[in-house]
Amino acid sequence: MRSTTVAGERVPGDGPDEPQTAPVVRASGLRKQFGDVIAVDGLELSVPAGTCFGLLGPNGAGKTTTMRLLLGQSTPDAGSIDILGYEIPRERKHARIHVGVVSQQDTLDEELTVRENLDVFARLYRVPRRRRTAAVDQAMALAGLTERVNTLVHALSGGMRRRLLVARALVHQPRLVLLDEPTVGLDPQVRHELWALIEQLRADGVTLIMTTHYIEEAERLSDAVALMVRGDIVDQGSPADLRRLHAGGEAVEFYGPPHRLDEIAAAAAAANLPTRRVANSIAVLRAEEDCTQRLVSGIDMPAQRRPSTLEDVFVLRTGETIE
Amino acid sequence: MSSVDSPARSVRLGRFEIAAVLALWRREWILFRREWSSITFSATIEPIIYLLAFGFGFGSLVAFTHGYRYLDFVGTGVVATAVLFASIFPAMLDTFVRSRYQNLYDTLLGTPIDARELVTAQGSWIGLRAGVYGTAPILVAMAFGLPPSWGMLLVPVIGFVMGFGFALLGIWVGMSVPSMNTIEYVISGLVTPLFVFAGTFFPLDGLPGWTQTIARINPLYHCVELVRHSVFGFDPGKDALHLGVLLIFTVVCWLLATRKVARKLVT
Ligand SMILES: Nc1ncnc2c1ncn2[C@@H]1O[C@H](COP(=O)(O)OP(=O)(O)O)[C@@H](O)[C@H]1O
Numbered sequence: 001m002r003s004t005t006v007a008g009e010r011v012p013g014d015g016p017d018e019p020q021t022a023p024v025v026r027a028s029g030l031r032k033q034f035g036d037v038i039a040v041d042g043l044e045l046s047v048p049a050g051t052c053f054g055l056l057g058p059n060g061a062g063k064t065t066t067m068r069l070l071l072g073q074s075t076p077d078a079g080s081i082d083i084l085g086y087e088i089p090r091e092r093k094h095a096r097i098h099v100g101v102v103s104q105q106d107t108l109d110e111e112l113t114v115r116e117n118l119d120v121f122a123r124l125y126r127v128p129r130r131r132r133t134a135a136v137d138q139a140m141a142l143a144g145l146t147e148r149v150n151t152l153v154h155a156l157s158g159g160m161r162r163r164l165l166v167a168r169a170l171v172h173q174p175r176l177v178l179l180d181e182p183t184v185g186l187d188p189q190v191r192h193e194l195w196a197l198i199e200q201l202r203a204d205g206v207t208l209i210m211t212t213h214y215i216e217e218a219e220r221l222s223d224a225v226a227l228m229v230r231g232d233i234v235d236q237g238s239p240a241d242l243r244r245l246h247a248g249g250e251a252v253e254f255y256g257p258p259h260r261l262d263e264i265a266a267a268a269a270a271a272n273l274p275t276r277r278v279a280n281s282i283a284v285l286r287a288e289e290d291c292t293q294r295l296v297s298g299i300d301m302p303a304q305r306r307p308s309t310l311e312d313v314f315v316l317r318t319g320e321t322i323e
Numbered sequence: 324m325s326s327v328d329s330p331a332r333s334v335r336l337g338r339f340e341i342a343a344v345l346a347l348w349r350r351e352w353i354l355f356r357r358e359w360s361s362i363t364f365s366a367t368i369e370p371i372i373y374l375l376a377f378g379f380g381f382g383s384l385v386a387f388t389h390g391y392r393y394l395d396f397v398g399t400g401v402v403a404t405a406v407l408f409a410s411i412f413p414a415m416l417d418t419f420v421r422s423r424y425q426n427l428y429d430t431l432l433g434t435p436i437d438a439r440e441l442v443t444a445q446g447s448w449i450g451l452r453a454g455v456y457g458t459a460p461i462l463v464a465m466a467f468g469l470p471p472s473w474g475m476l477l478v479p480v481i482g483f484v485m486g487f488g489f490a491l492l493g494i495w496v497g498m499s500v501p502s503m504n505t506i507e508y509v510i511s512g513l514v515t516p517l518f519v520f521a522g523t524f525f526p527l528d529g530l531p532g533w534t535q536t537i538a539r540i541n542p543l544y545h546c547v548e549l550v551r552h553s554v555f556g557f558d559p560g561k562d563a564l565h566l567g568v569l570l571i572f573t574v575v576c577w578l579l580a581t582r583k584v585a586r587k588l589v590t
Pocket residue numbers: 034037038039057058059060061062063064065066590
C-alpha cells in the first residue's frame with residue numbers, strides 16, 4: 001500500500017513472533033450503519049508497526065465509530081479487522097491485552113485517586129502482580145503526576161486529567177494505542193505536552209492510531225494520514241507526499257472582491273491548476289511550478305505566498321473544510 | 324515503555340477469567356473502604372427498624388407463630404428483607420448512574436473484560452455485601468433472646484445467593500430503564516409486593532389462595548423459608564426445593580443481565 005511505505009526512517013518495535021513487515025492493524029471493506037446513517041462506508045486501513053497513523057476528518061466523519069470497530073466495541077455490518085494477528089470482533093478480548101485506549105470523552109474514575117485509577121487498570125489488563133507497582137509508578141511519572149499520587153481525580157486540573165487518561169492507557173505497555181481526539185478542548189500548552197508524549201511513544205516503537213480534526217496535529221505527529229469524510233477514506237499517505245501530490249510546495253493567496261476572485265478561479269481552472277476558495281480569498285496551489293508563476297504574475301492584486309498545507313489537500317480532495 | 328518486553332505477551336485469556344472479576348472487585352473494595360459506614364448504615368437500619376417495630380409491636384399481640392416466638396419469626400424473616408434492600412437498590416442505582424452518566428461500563432468493556440465478567444463481578448460483589456448485611460437482623464434477634472444454632476452459619480451463604488440474584492435483576496433494570504423515574508415504578512410495582520408477600524411478618528397459610536400463589540413464585544419467600552429452616556431446623560425435601568428456586572432465579576437473572584449489558588454496550 002502506497003501510504004505505508006513512507007515511514008521508512010523509523011525502526012518498528014515489533015516482537016520476534018511476527019515478521020516486521022506485517023501490519024499491526026488491517027481492516028478491509030469495513031462498513032457500519034446506524035439506522036439511515038452510514039457511519040463507516042467500505043473503509044480500508046493498514047497500519048505498519050511502529051508508526052503513527054492519523055485519521056483526519058470533520059465531526060461526524062466516522063472516526064470514533066472506526067476506533068470502536070477496531071476495538072471490537074462495535075460490530076461491523078461488513079468487512080474484516082485484524083489486530084496483531086487477532087480477528088476482531090471474535091478475539092477482541094485477547095487483542096485488547098495489547099491495546100491501550102484514550103477515548104474521546106474523559107472516562108476517568110472520579111471517585112478514585114490517581115494511583116488507584118492506574119492500579120485498577122493494571123489489574124484489568126492483567127499486569128502480573130510483581131510488575132504492577134513498577135508499572136503504576138512508571139505511568140505516573142509519564143503523566144507527570146508523581147506528586148499527585150493520592151489526589152482524587154475530581155480534584156485534578158483539566159490538563160492533568162488528560163495526561164492521566166493517556167497514562168492509564170499505557171500502564172500495561174500496549175503495543176498499539178488508539179487515541180480518539182486526544183487533544184480536543186485542551187489549551188495550547190497542554191496540547192503540546194501531549195504531543196511530546198505521543199512522539200515519545202512513537203520513538204519507543206509503539207504503534208499509534210490517532211483521530212483528530214486538527215490539521216496541525218495530524219501533520220506533525222503522523223507518519224501517514226488518512227483523510228476521512230462521510231465514513232470513507234478519500235486519500236492517504238505521508239503528509240509530505242499528500243501535499244506534494246495534490247497541492248505542490250507552495251500556494252499563492254489572493255485577497256479581493258468576489259468577482260476578481262472568480263476571474264482568478266476561472267483562469268486557474270483553464271490552466272488546470274488547483275485552487276482553494278475561502279470567503280474573501282483564493283489560494284492558487286502549486287505556486288512553484290512555471291505555469292503557476294506565469295498565471296500569478298499576470299494578476300494585479302495583493303497576494304501572499306505561503307507553503308501549502310495538509311488543509312489545502314483536505315479541501316481539494318474532499319471539498320469540505322475540517323475545523 | 325518498550326513494547327518488546329510487554330508484560331501482557333505471555334498472557335492467554337480464558338473464556339471466563341477470575342482475574343477480571345478480581346480486578347473489578349478491587350475497584351469496589353477501594354470505594355467500599357471509603358464509604359463503608361454509610362453503606363452499612365443504610366443497608367441495615369431499615370430491616371432492624373422493621374424487626375424491632377414488628378417484633379415488639381405485633382409481638383405484644385401475638386406471642387407465638389407456628390410455634391416460634393413472634394420476635395424470632397420476624398427476626399429470621401427480615402433477613403430476606405435486608406438482603407433484598409441491600410442488593411436490588413444499589414444494583415439498580417449504581418448501574419443506572421455508571422452506565423449513563425459515568426460511561427464506566429463502556430470504558431470497562433474496552434479493556435480485556437467482557438459482559439459476562441463485568442456482570443458477574445458487579446452482581447457478586449453486591450451479593451457478598453448483602454449476604455453479610457443479611458445477618459444483622461439475626462444478630463439483633465439474638466440480642467433479644469434468639470437461641471444460637473449451627474445452621475445460622477449458613478445464613479450469609481443463603482443471603483449471598485439471593486443477593487446475587489437480586490443484584491443481577493437490579494443490573495438488568497438499571498440497564499433497561501430510560502430514566503430515574505422508571506426505577507421508582509419498579510420499586511412500587513415490583514420490589515414492594517415482593518417484600519410484602521414473602522411471609523416475613525406473617526405466615527402465608529392464613530391468607531387467601533392467590534397470595535400464596537404469588538408467594539410461590541416470589542424468590543424472597545423461598546429465601547425466608549430457607550433462612551428460618553437453617554435457624555430452627557432443616558426440612559431437607561422442602562429446602563432442596565427452596566434452594567433450587569433461588570438458584571434458578573439467580574441463573575435466569577444472570578442471563579438477562581449479561582445479555583442486556585452486551586446488547587446495550589456493544590453497538
Ligand atoms: N451509536 C450510534 N447510534 C447512532 N448513530 C451513531 C452512533 N455512533 C455514531 N453515529 C453516527 O455516525 C456518524 C459518525 O459518527 P462518529 O463516528 O462519532 O464521527 P466522528 O468521530 O468522526 O465525529 C455520525 O453521523 C453519528 O451521528
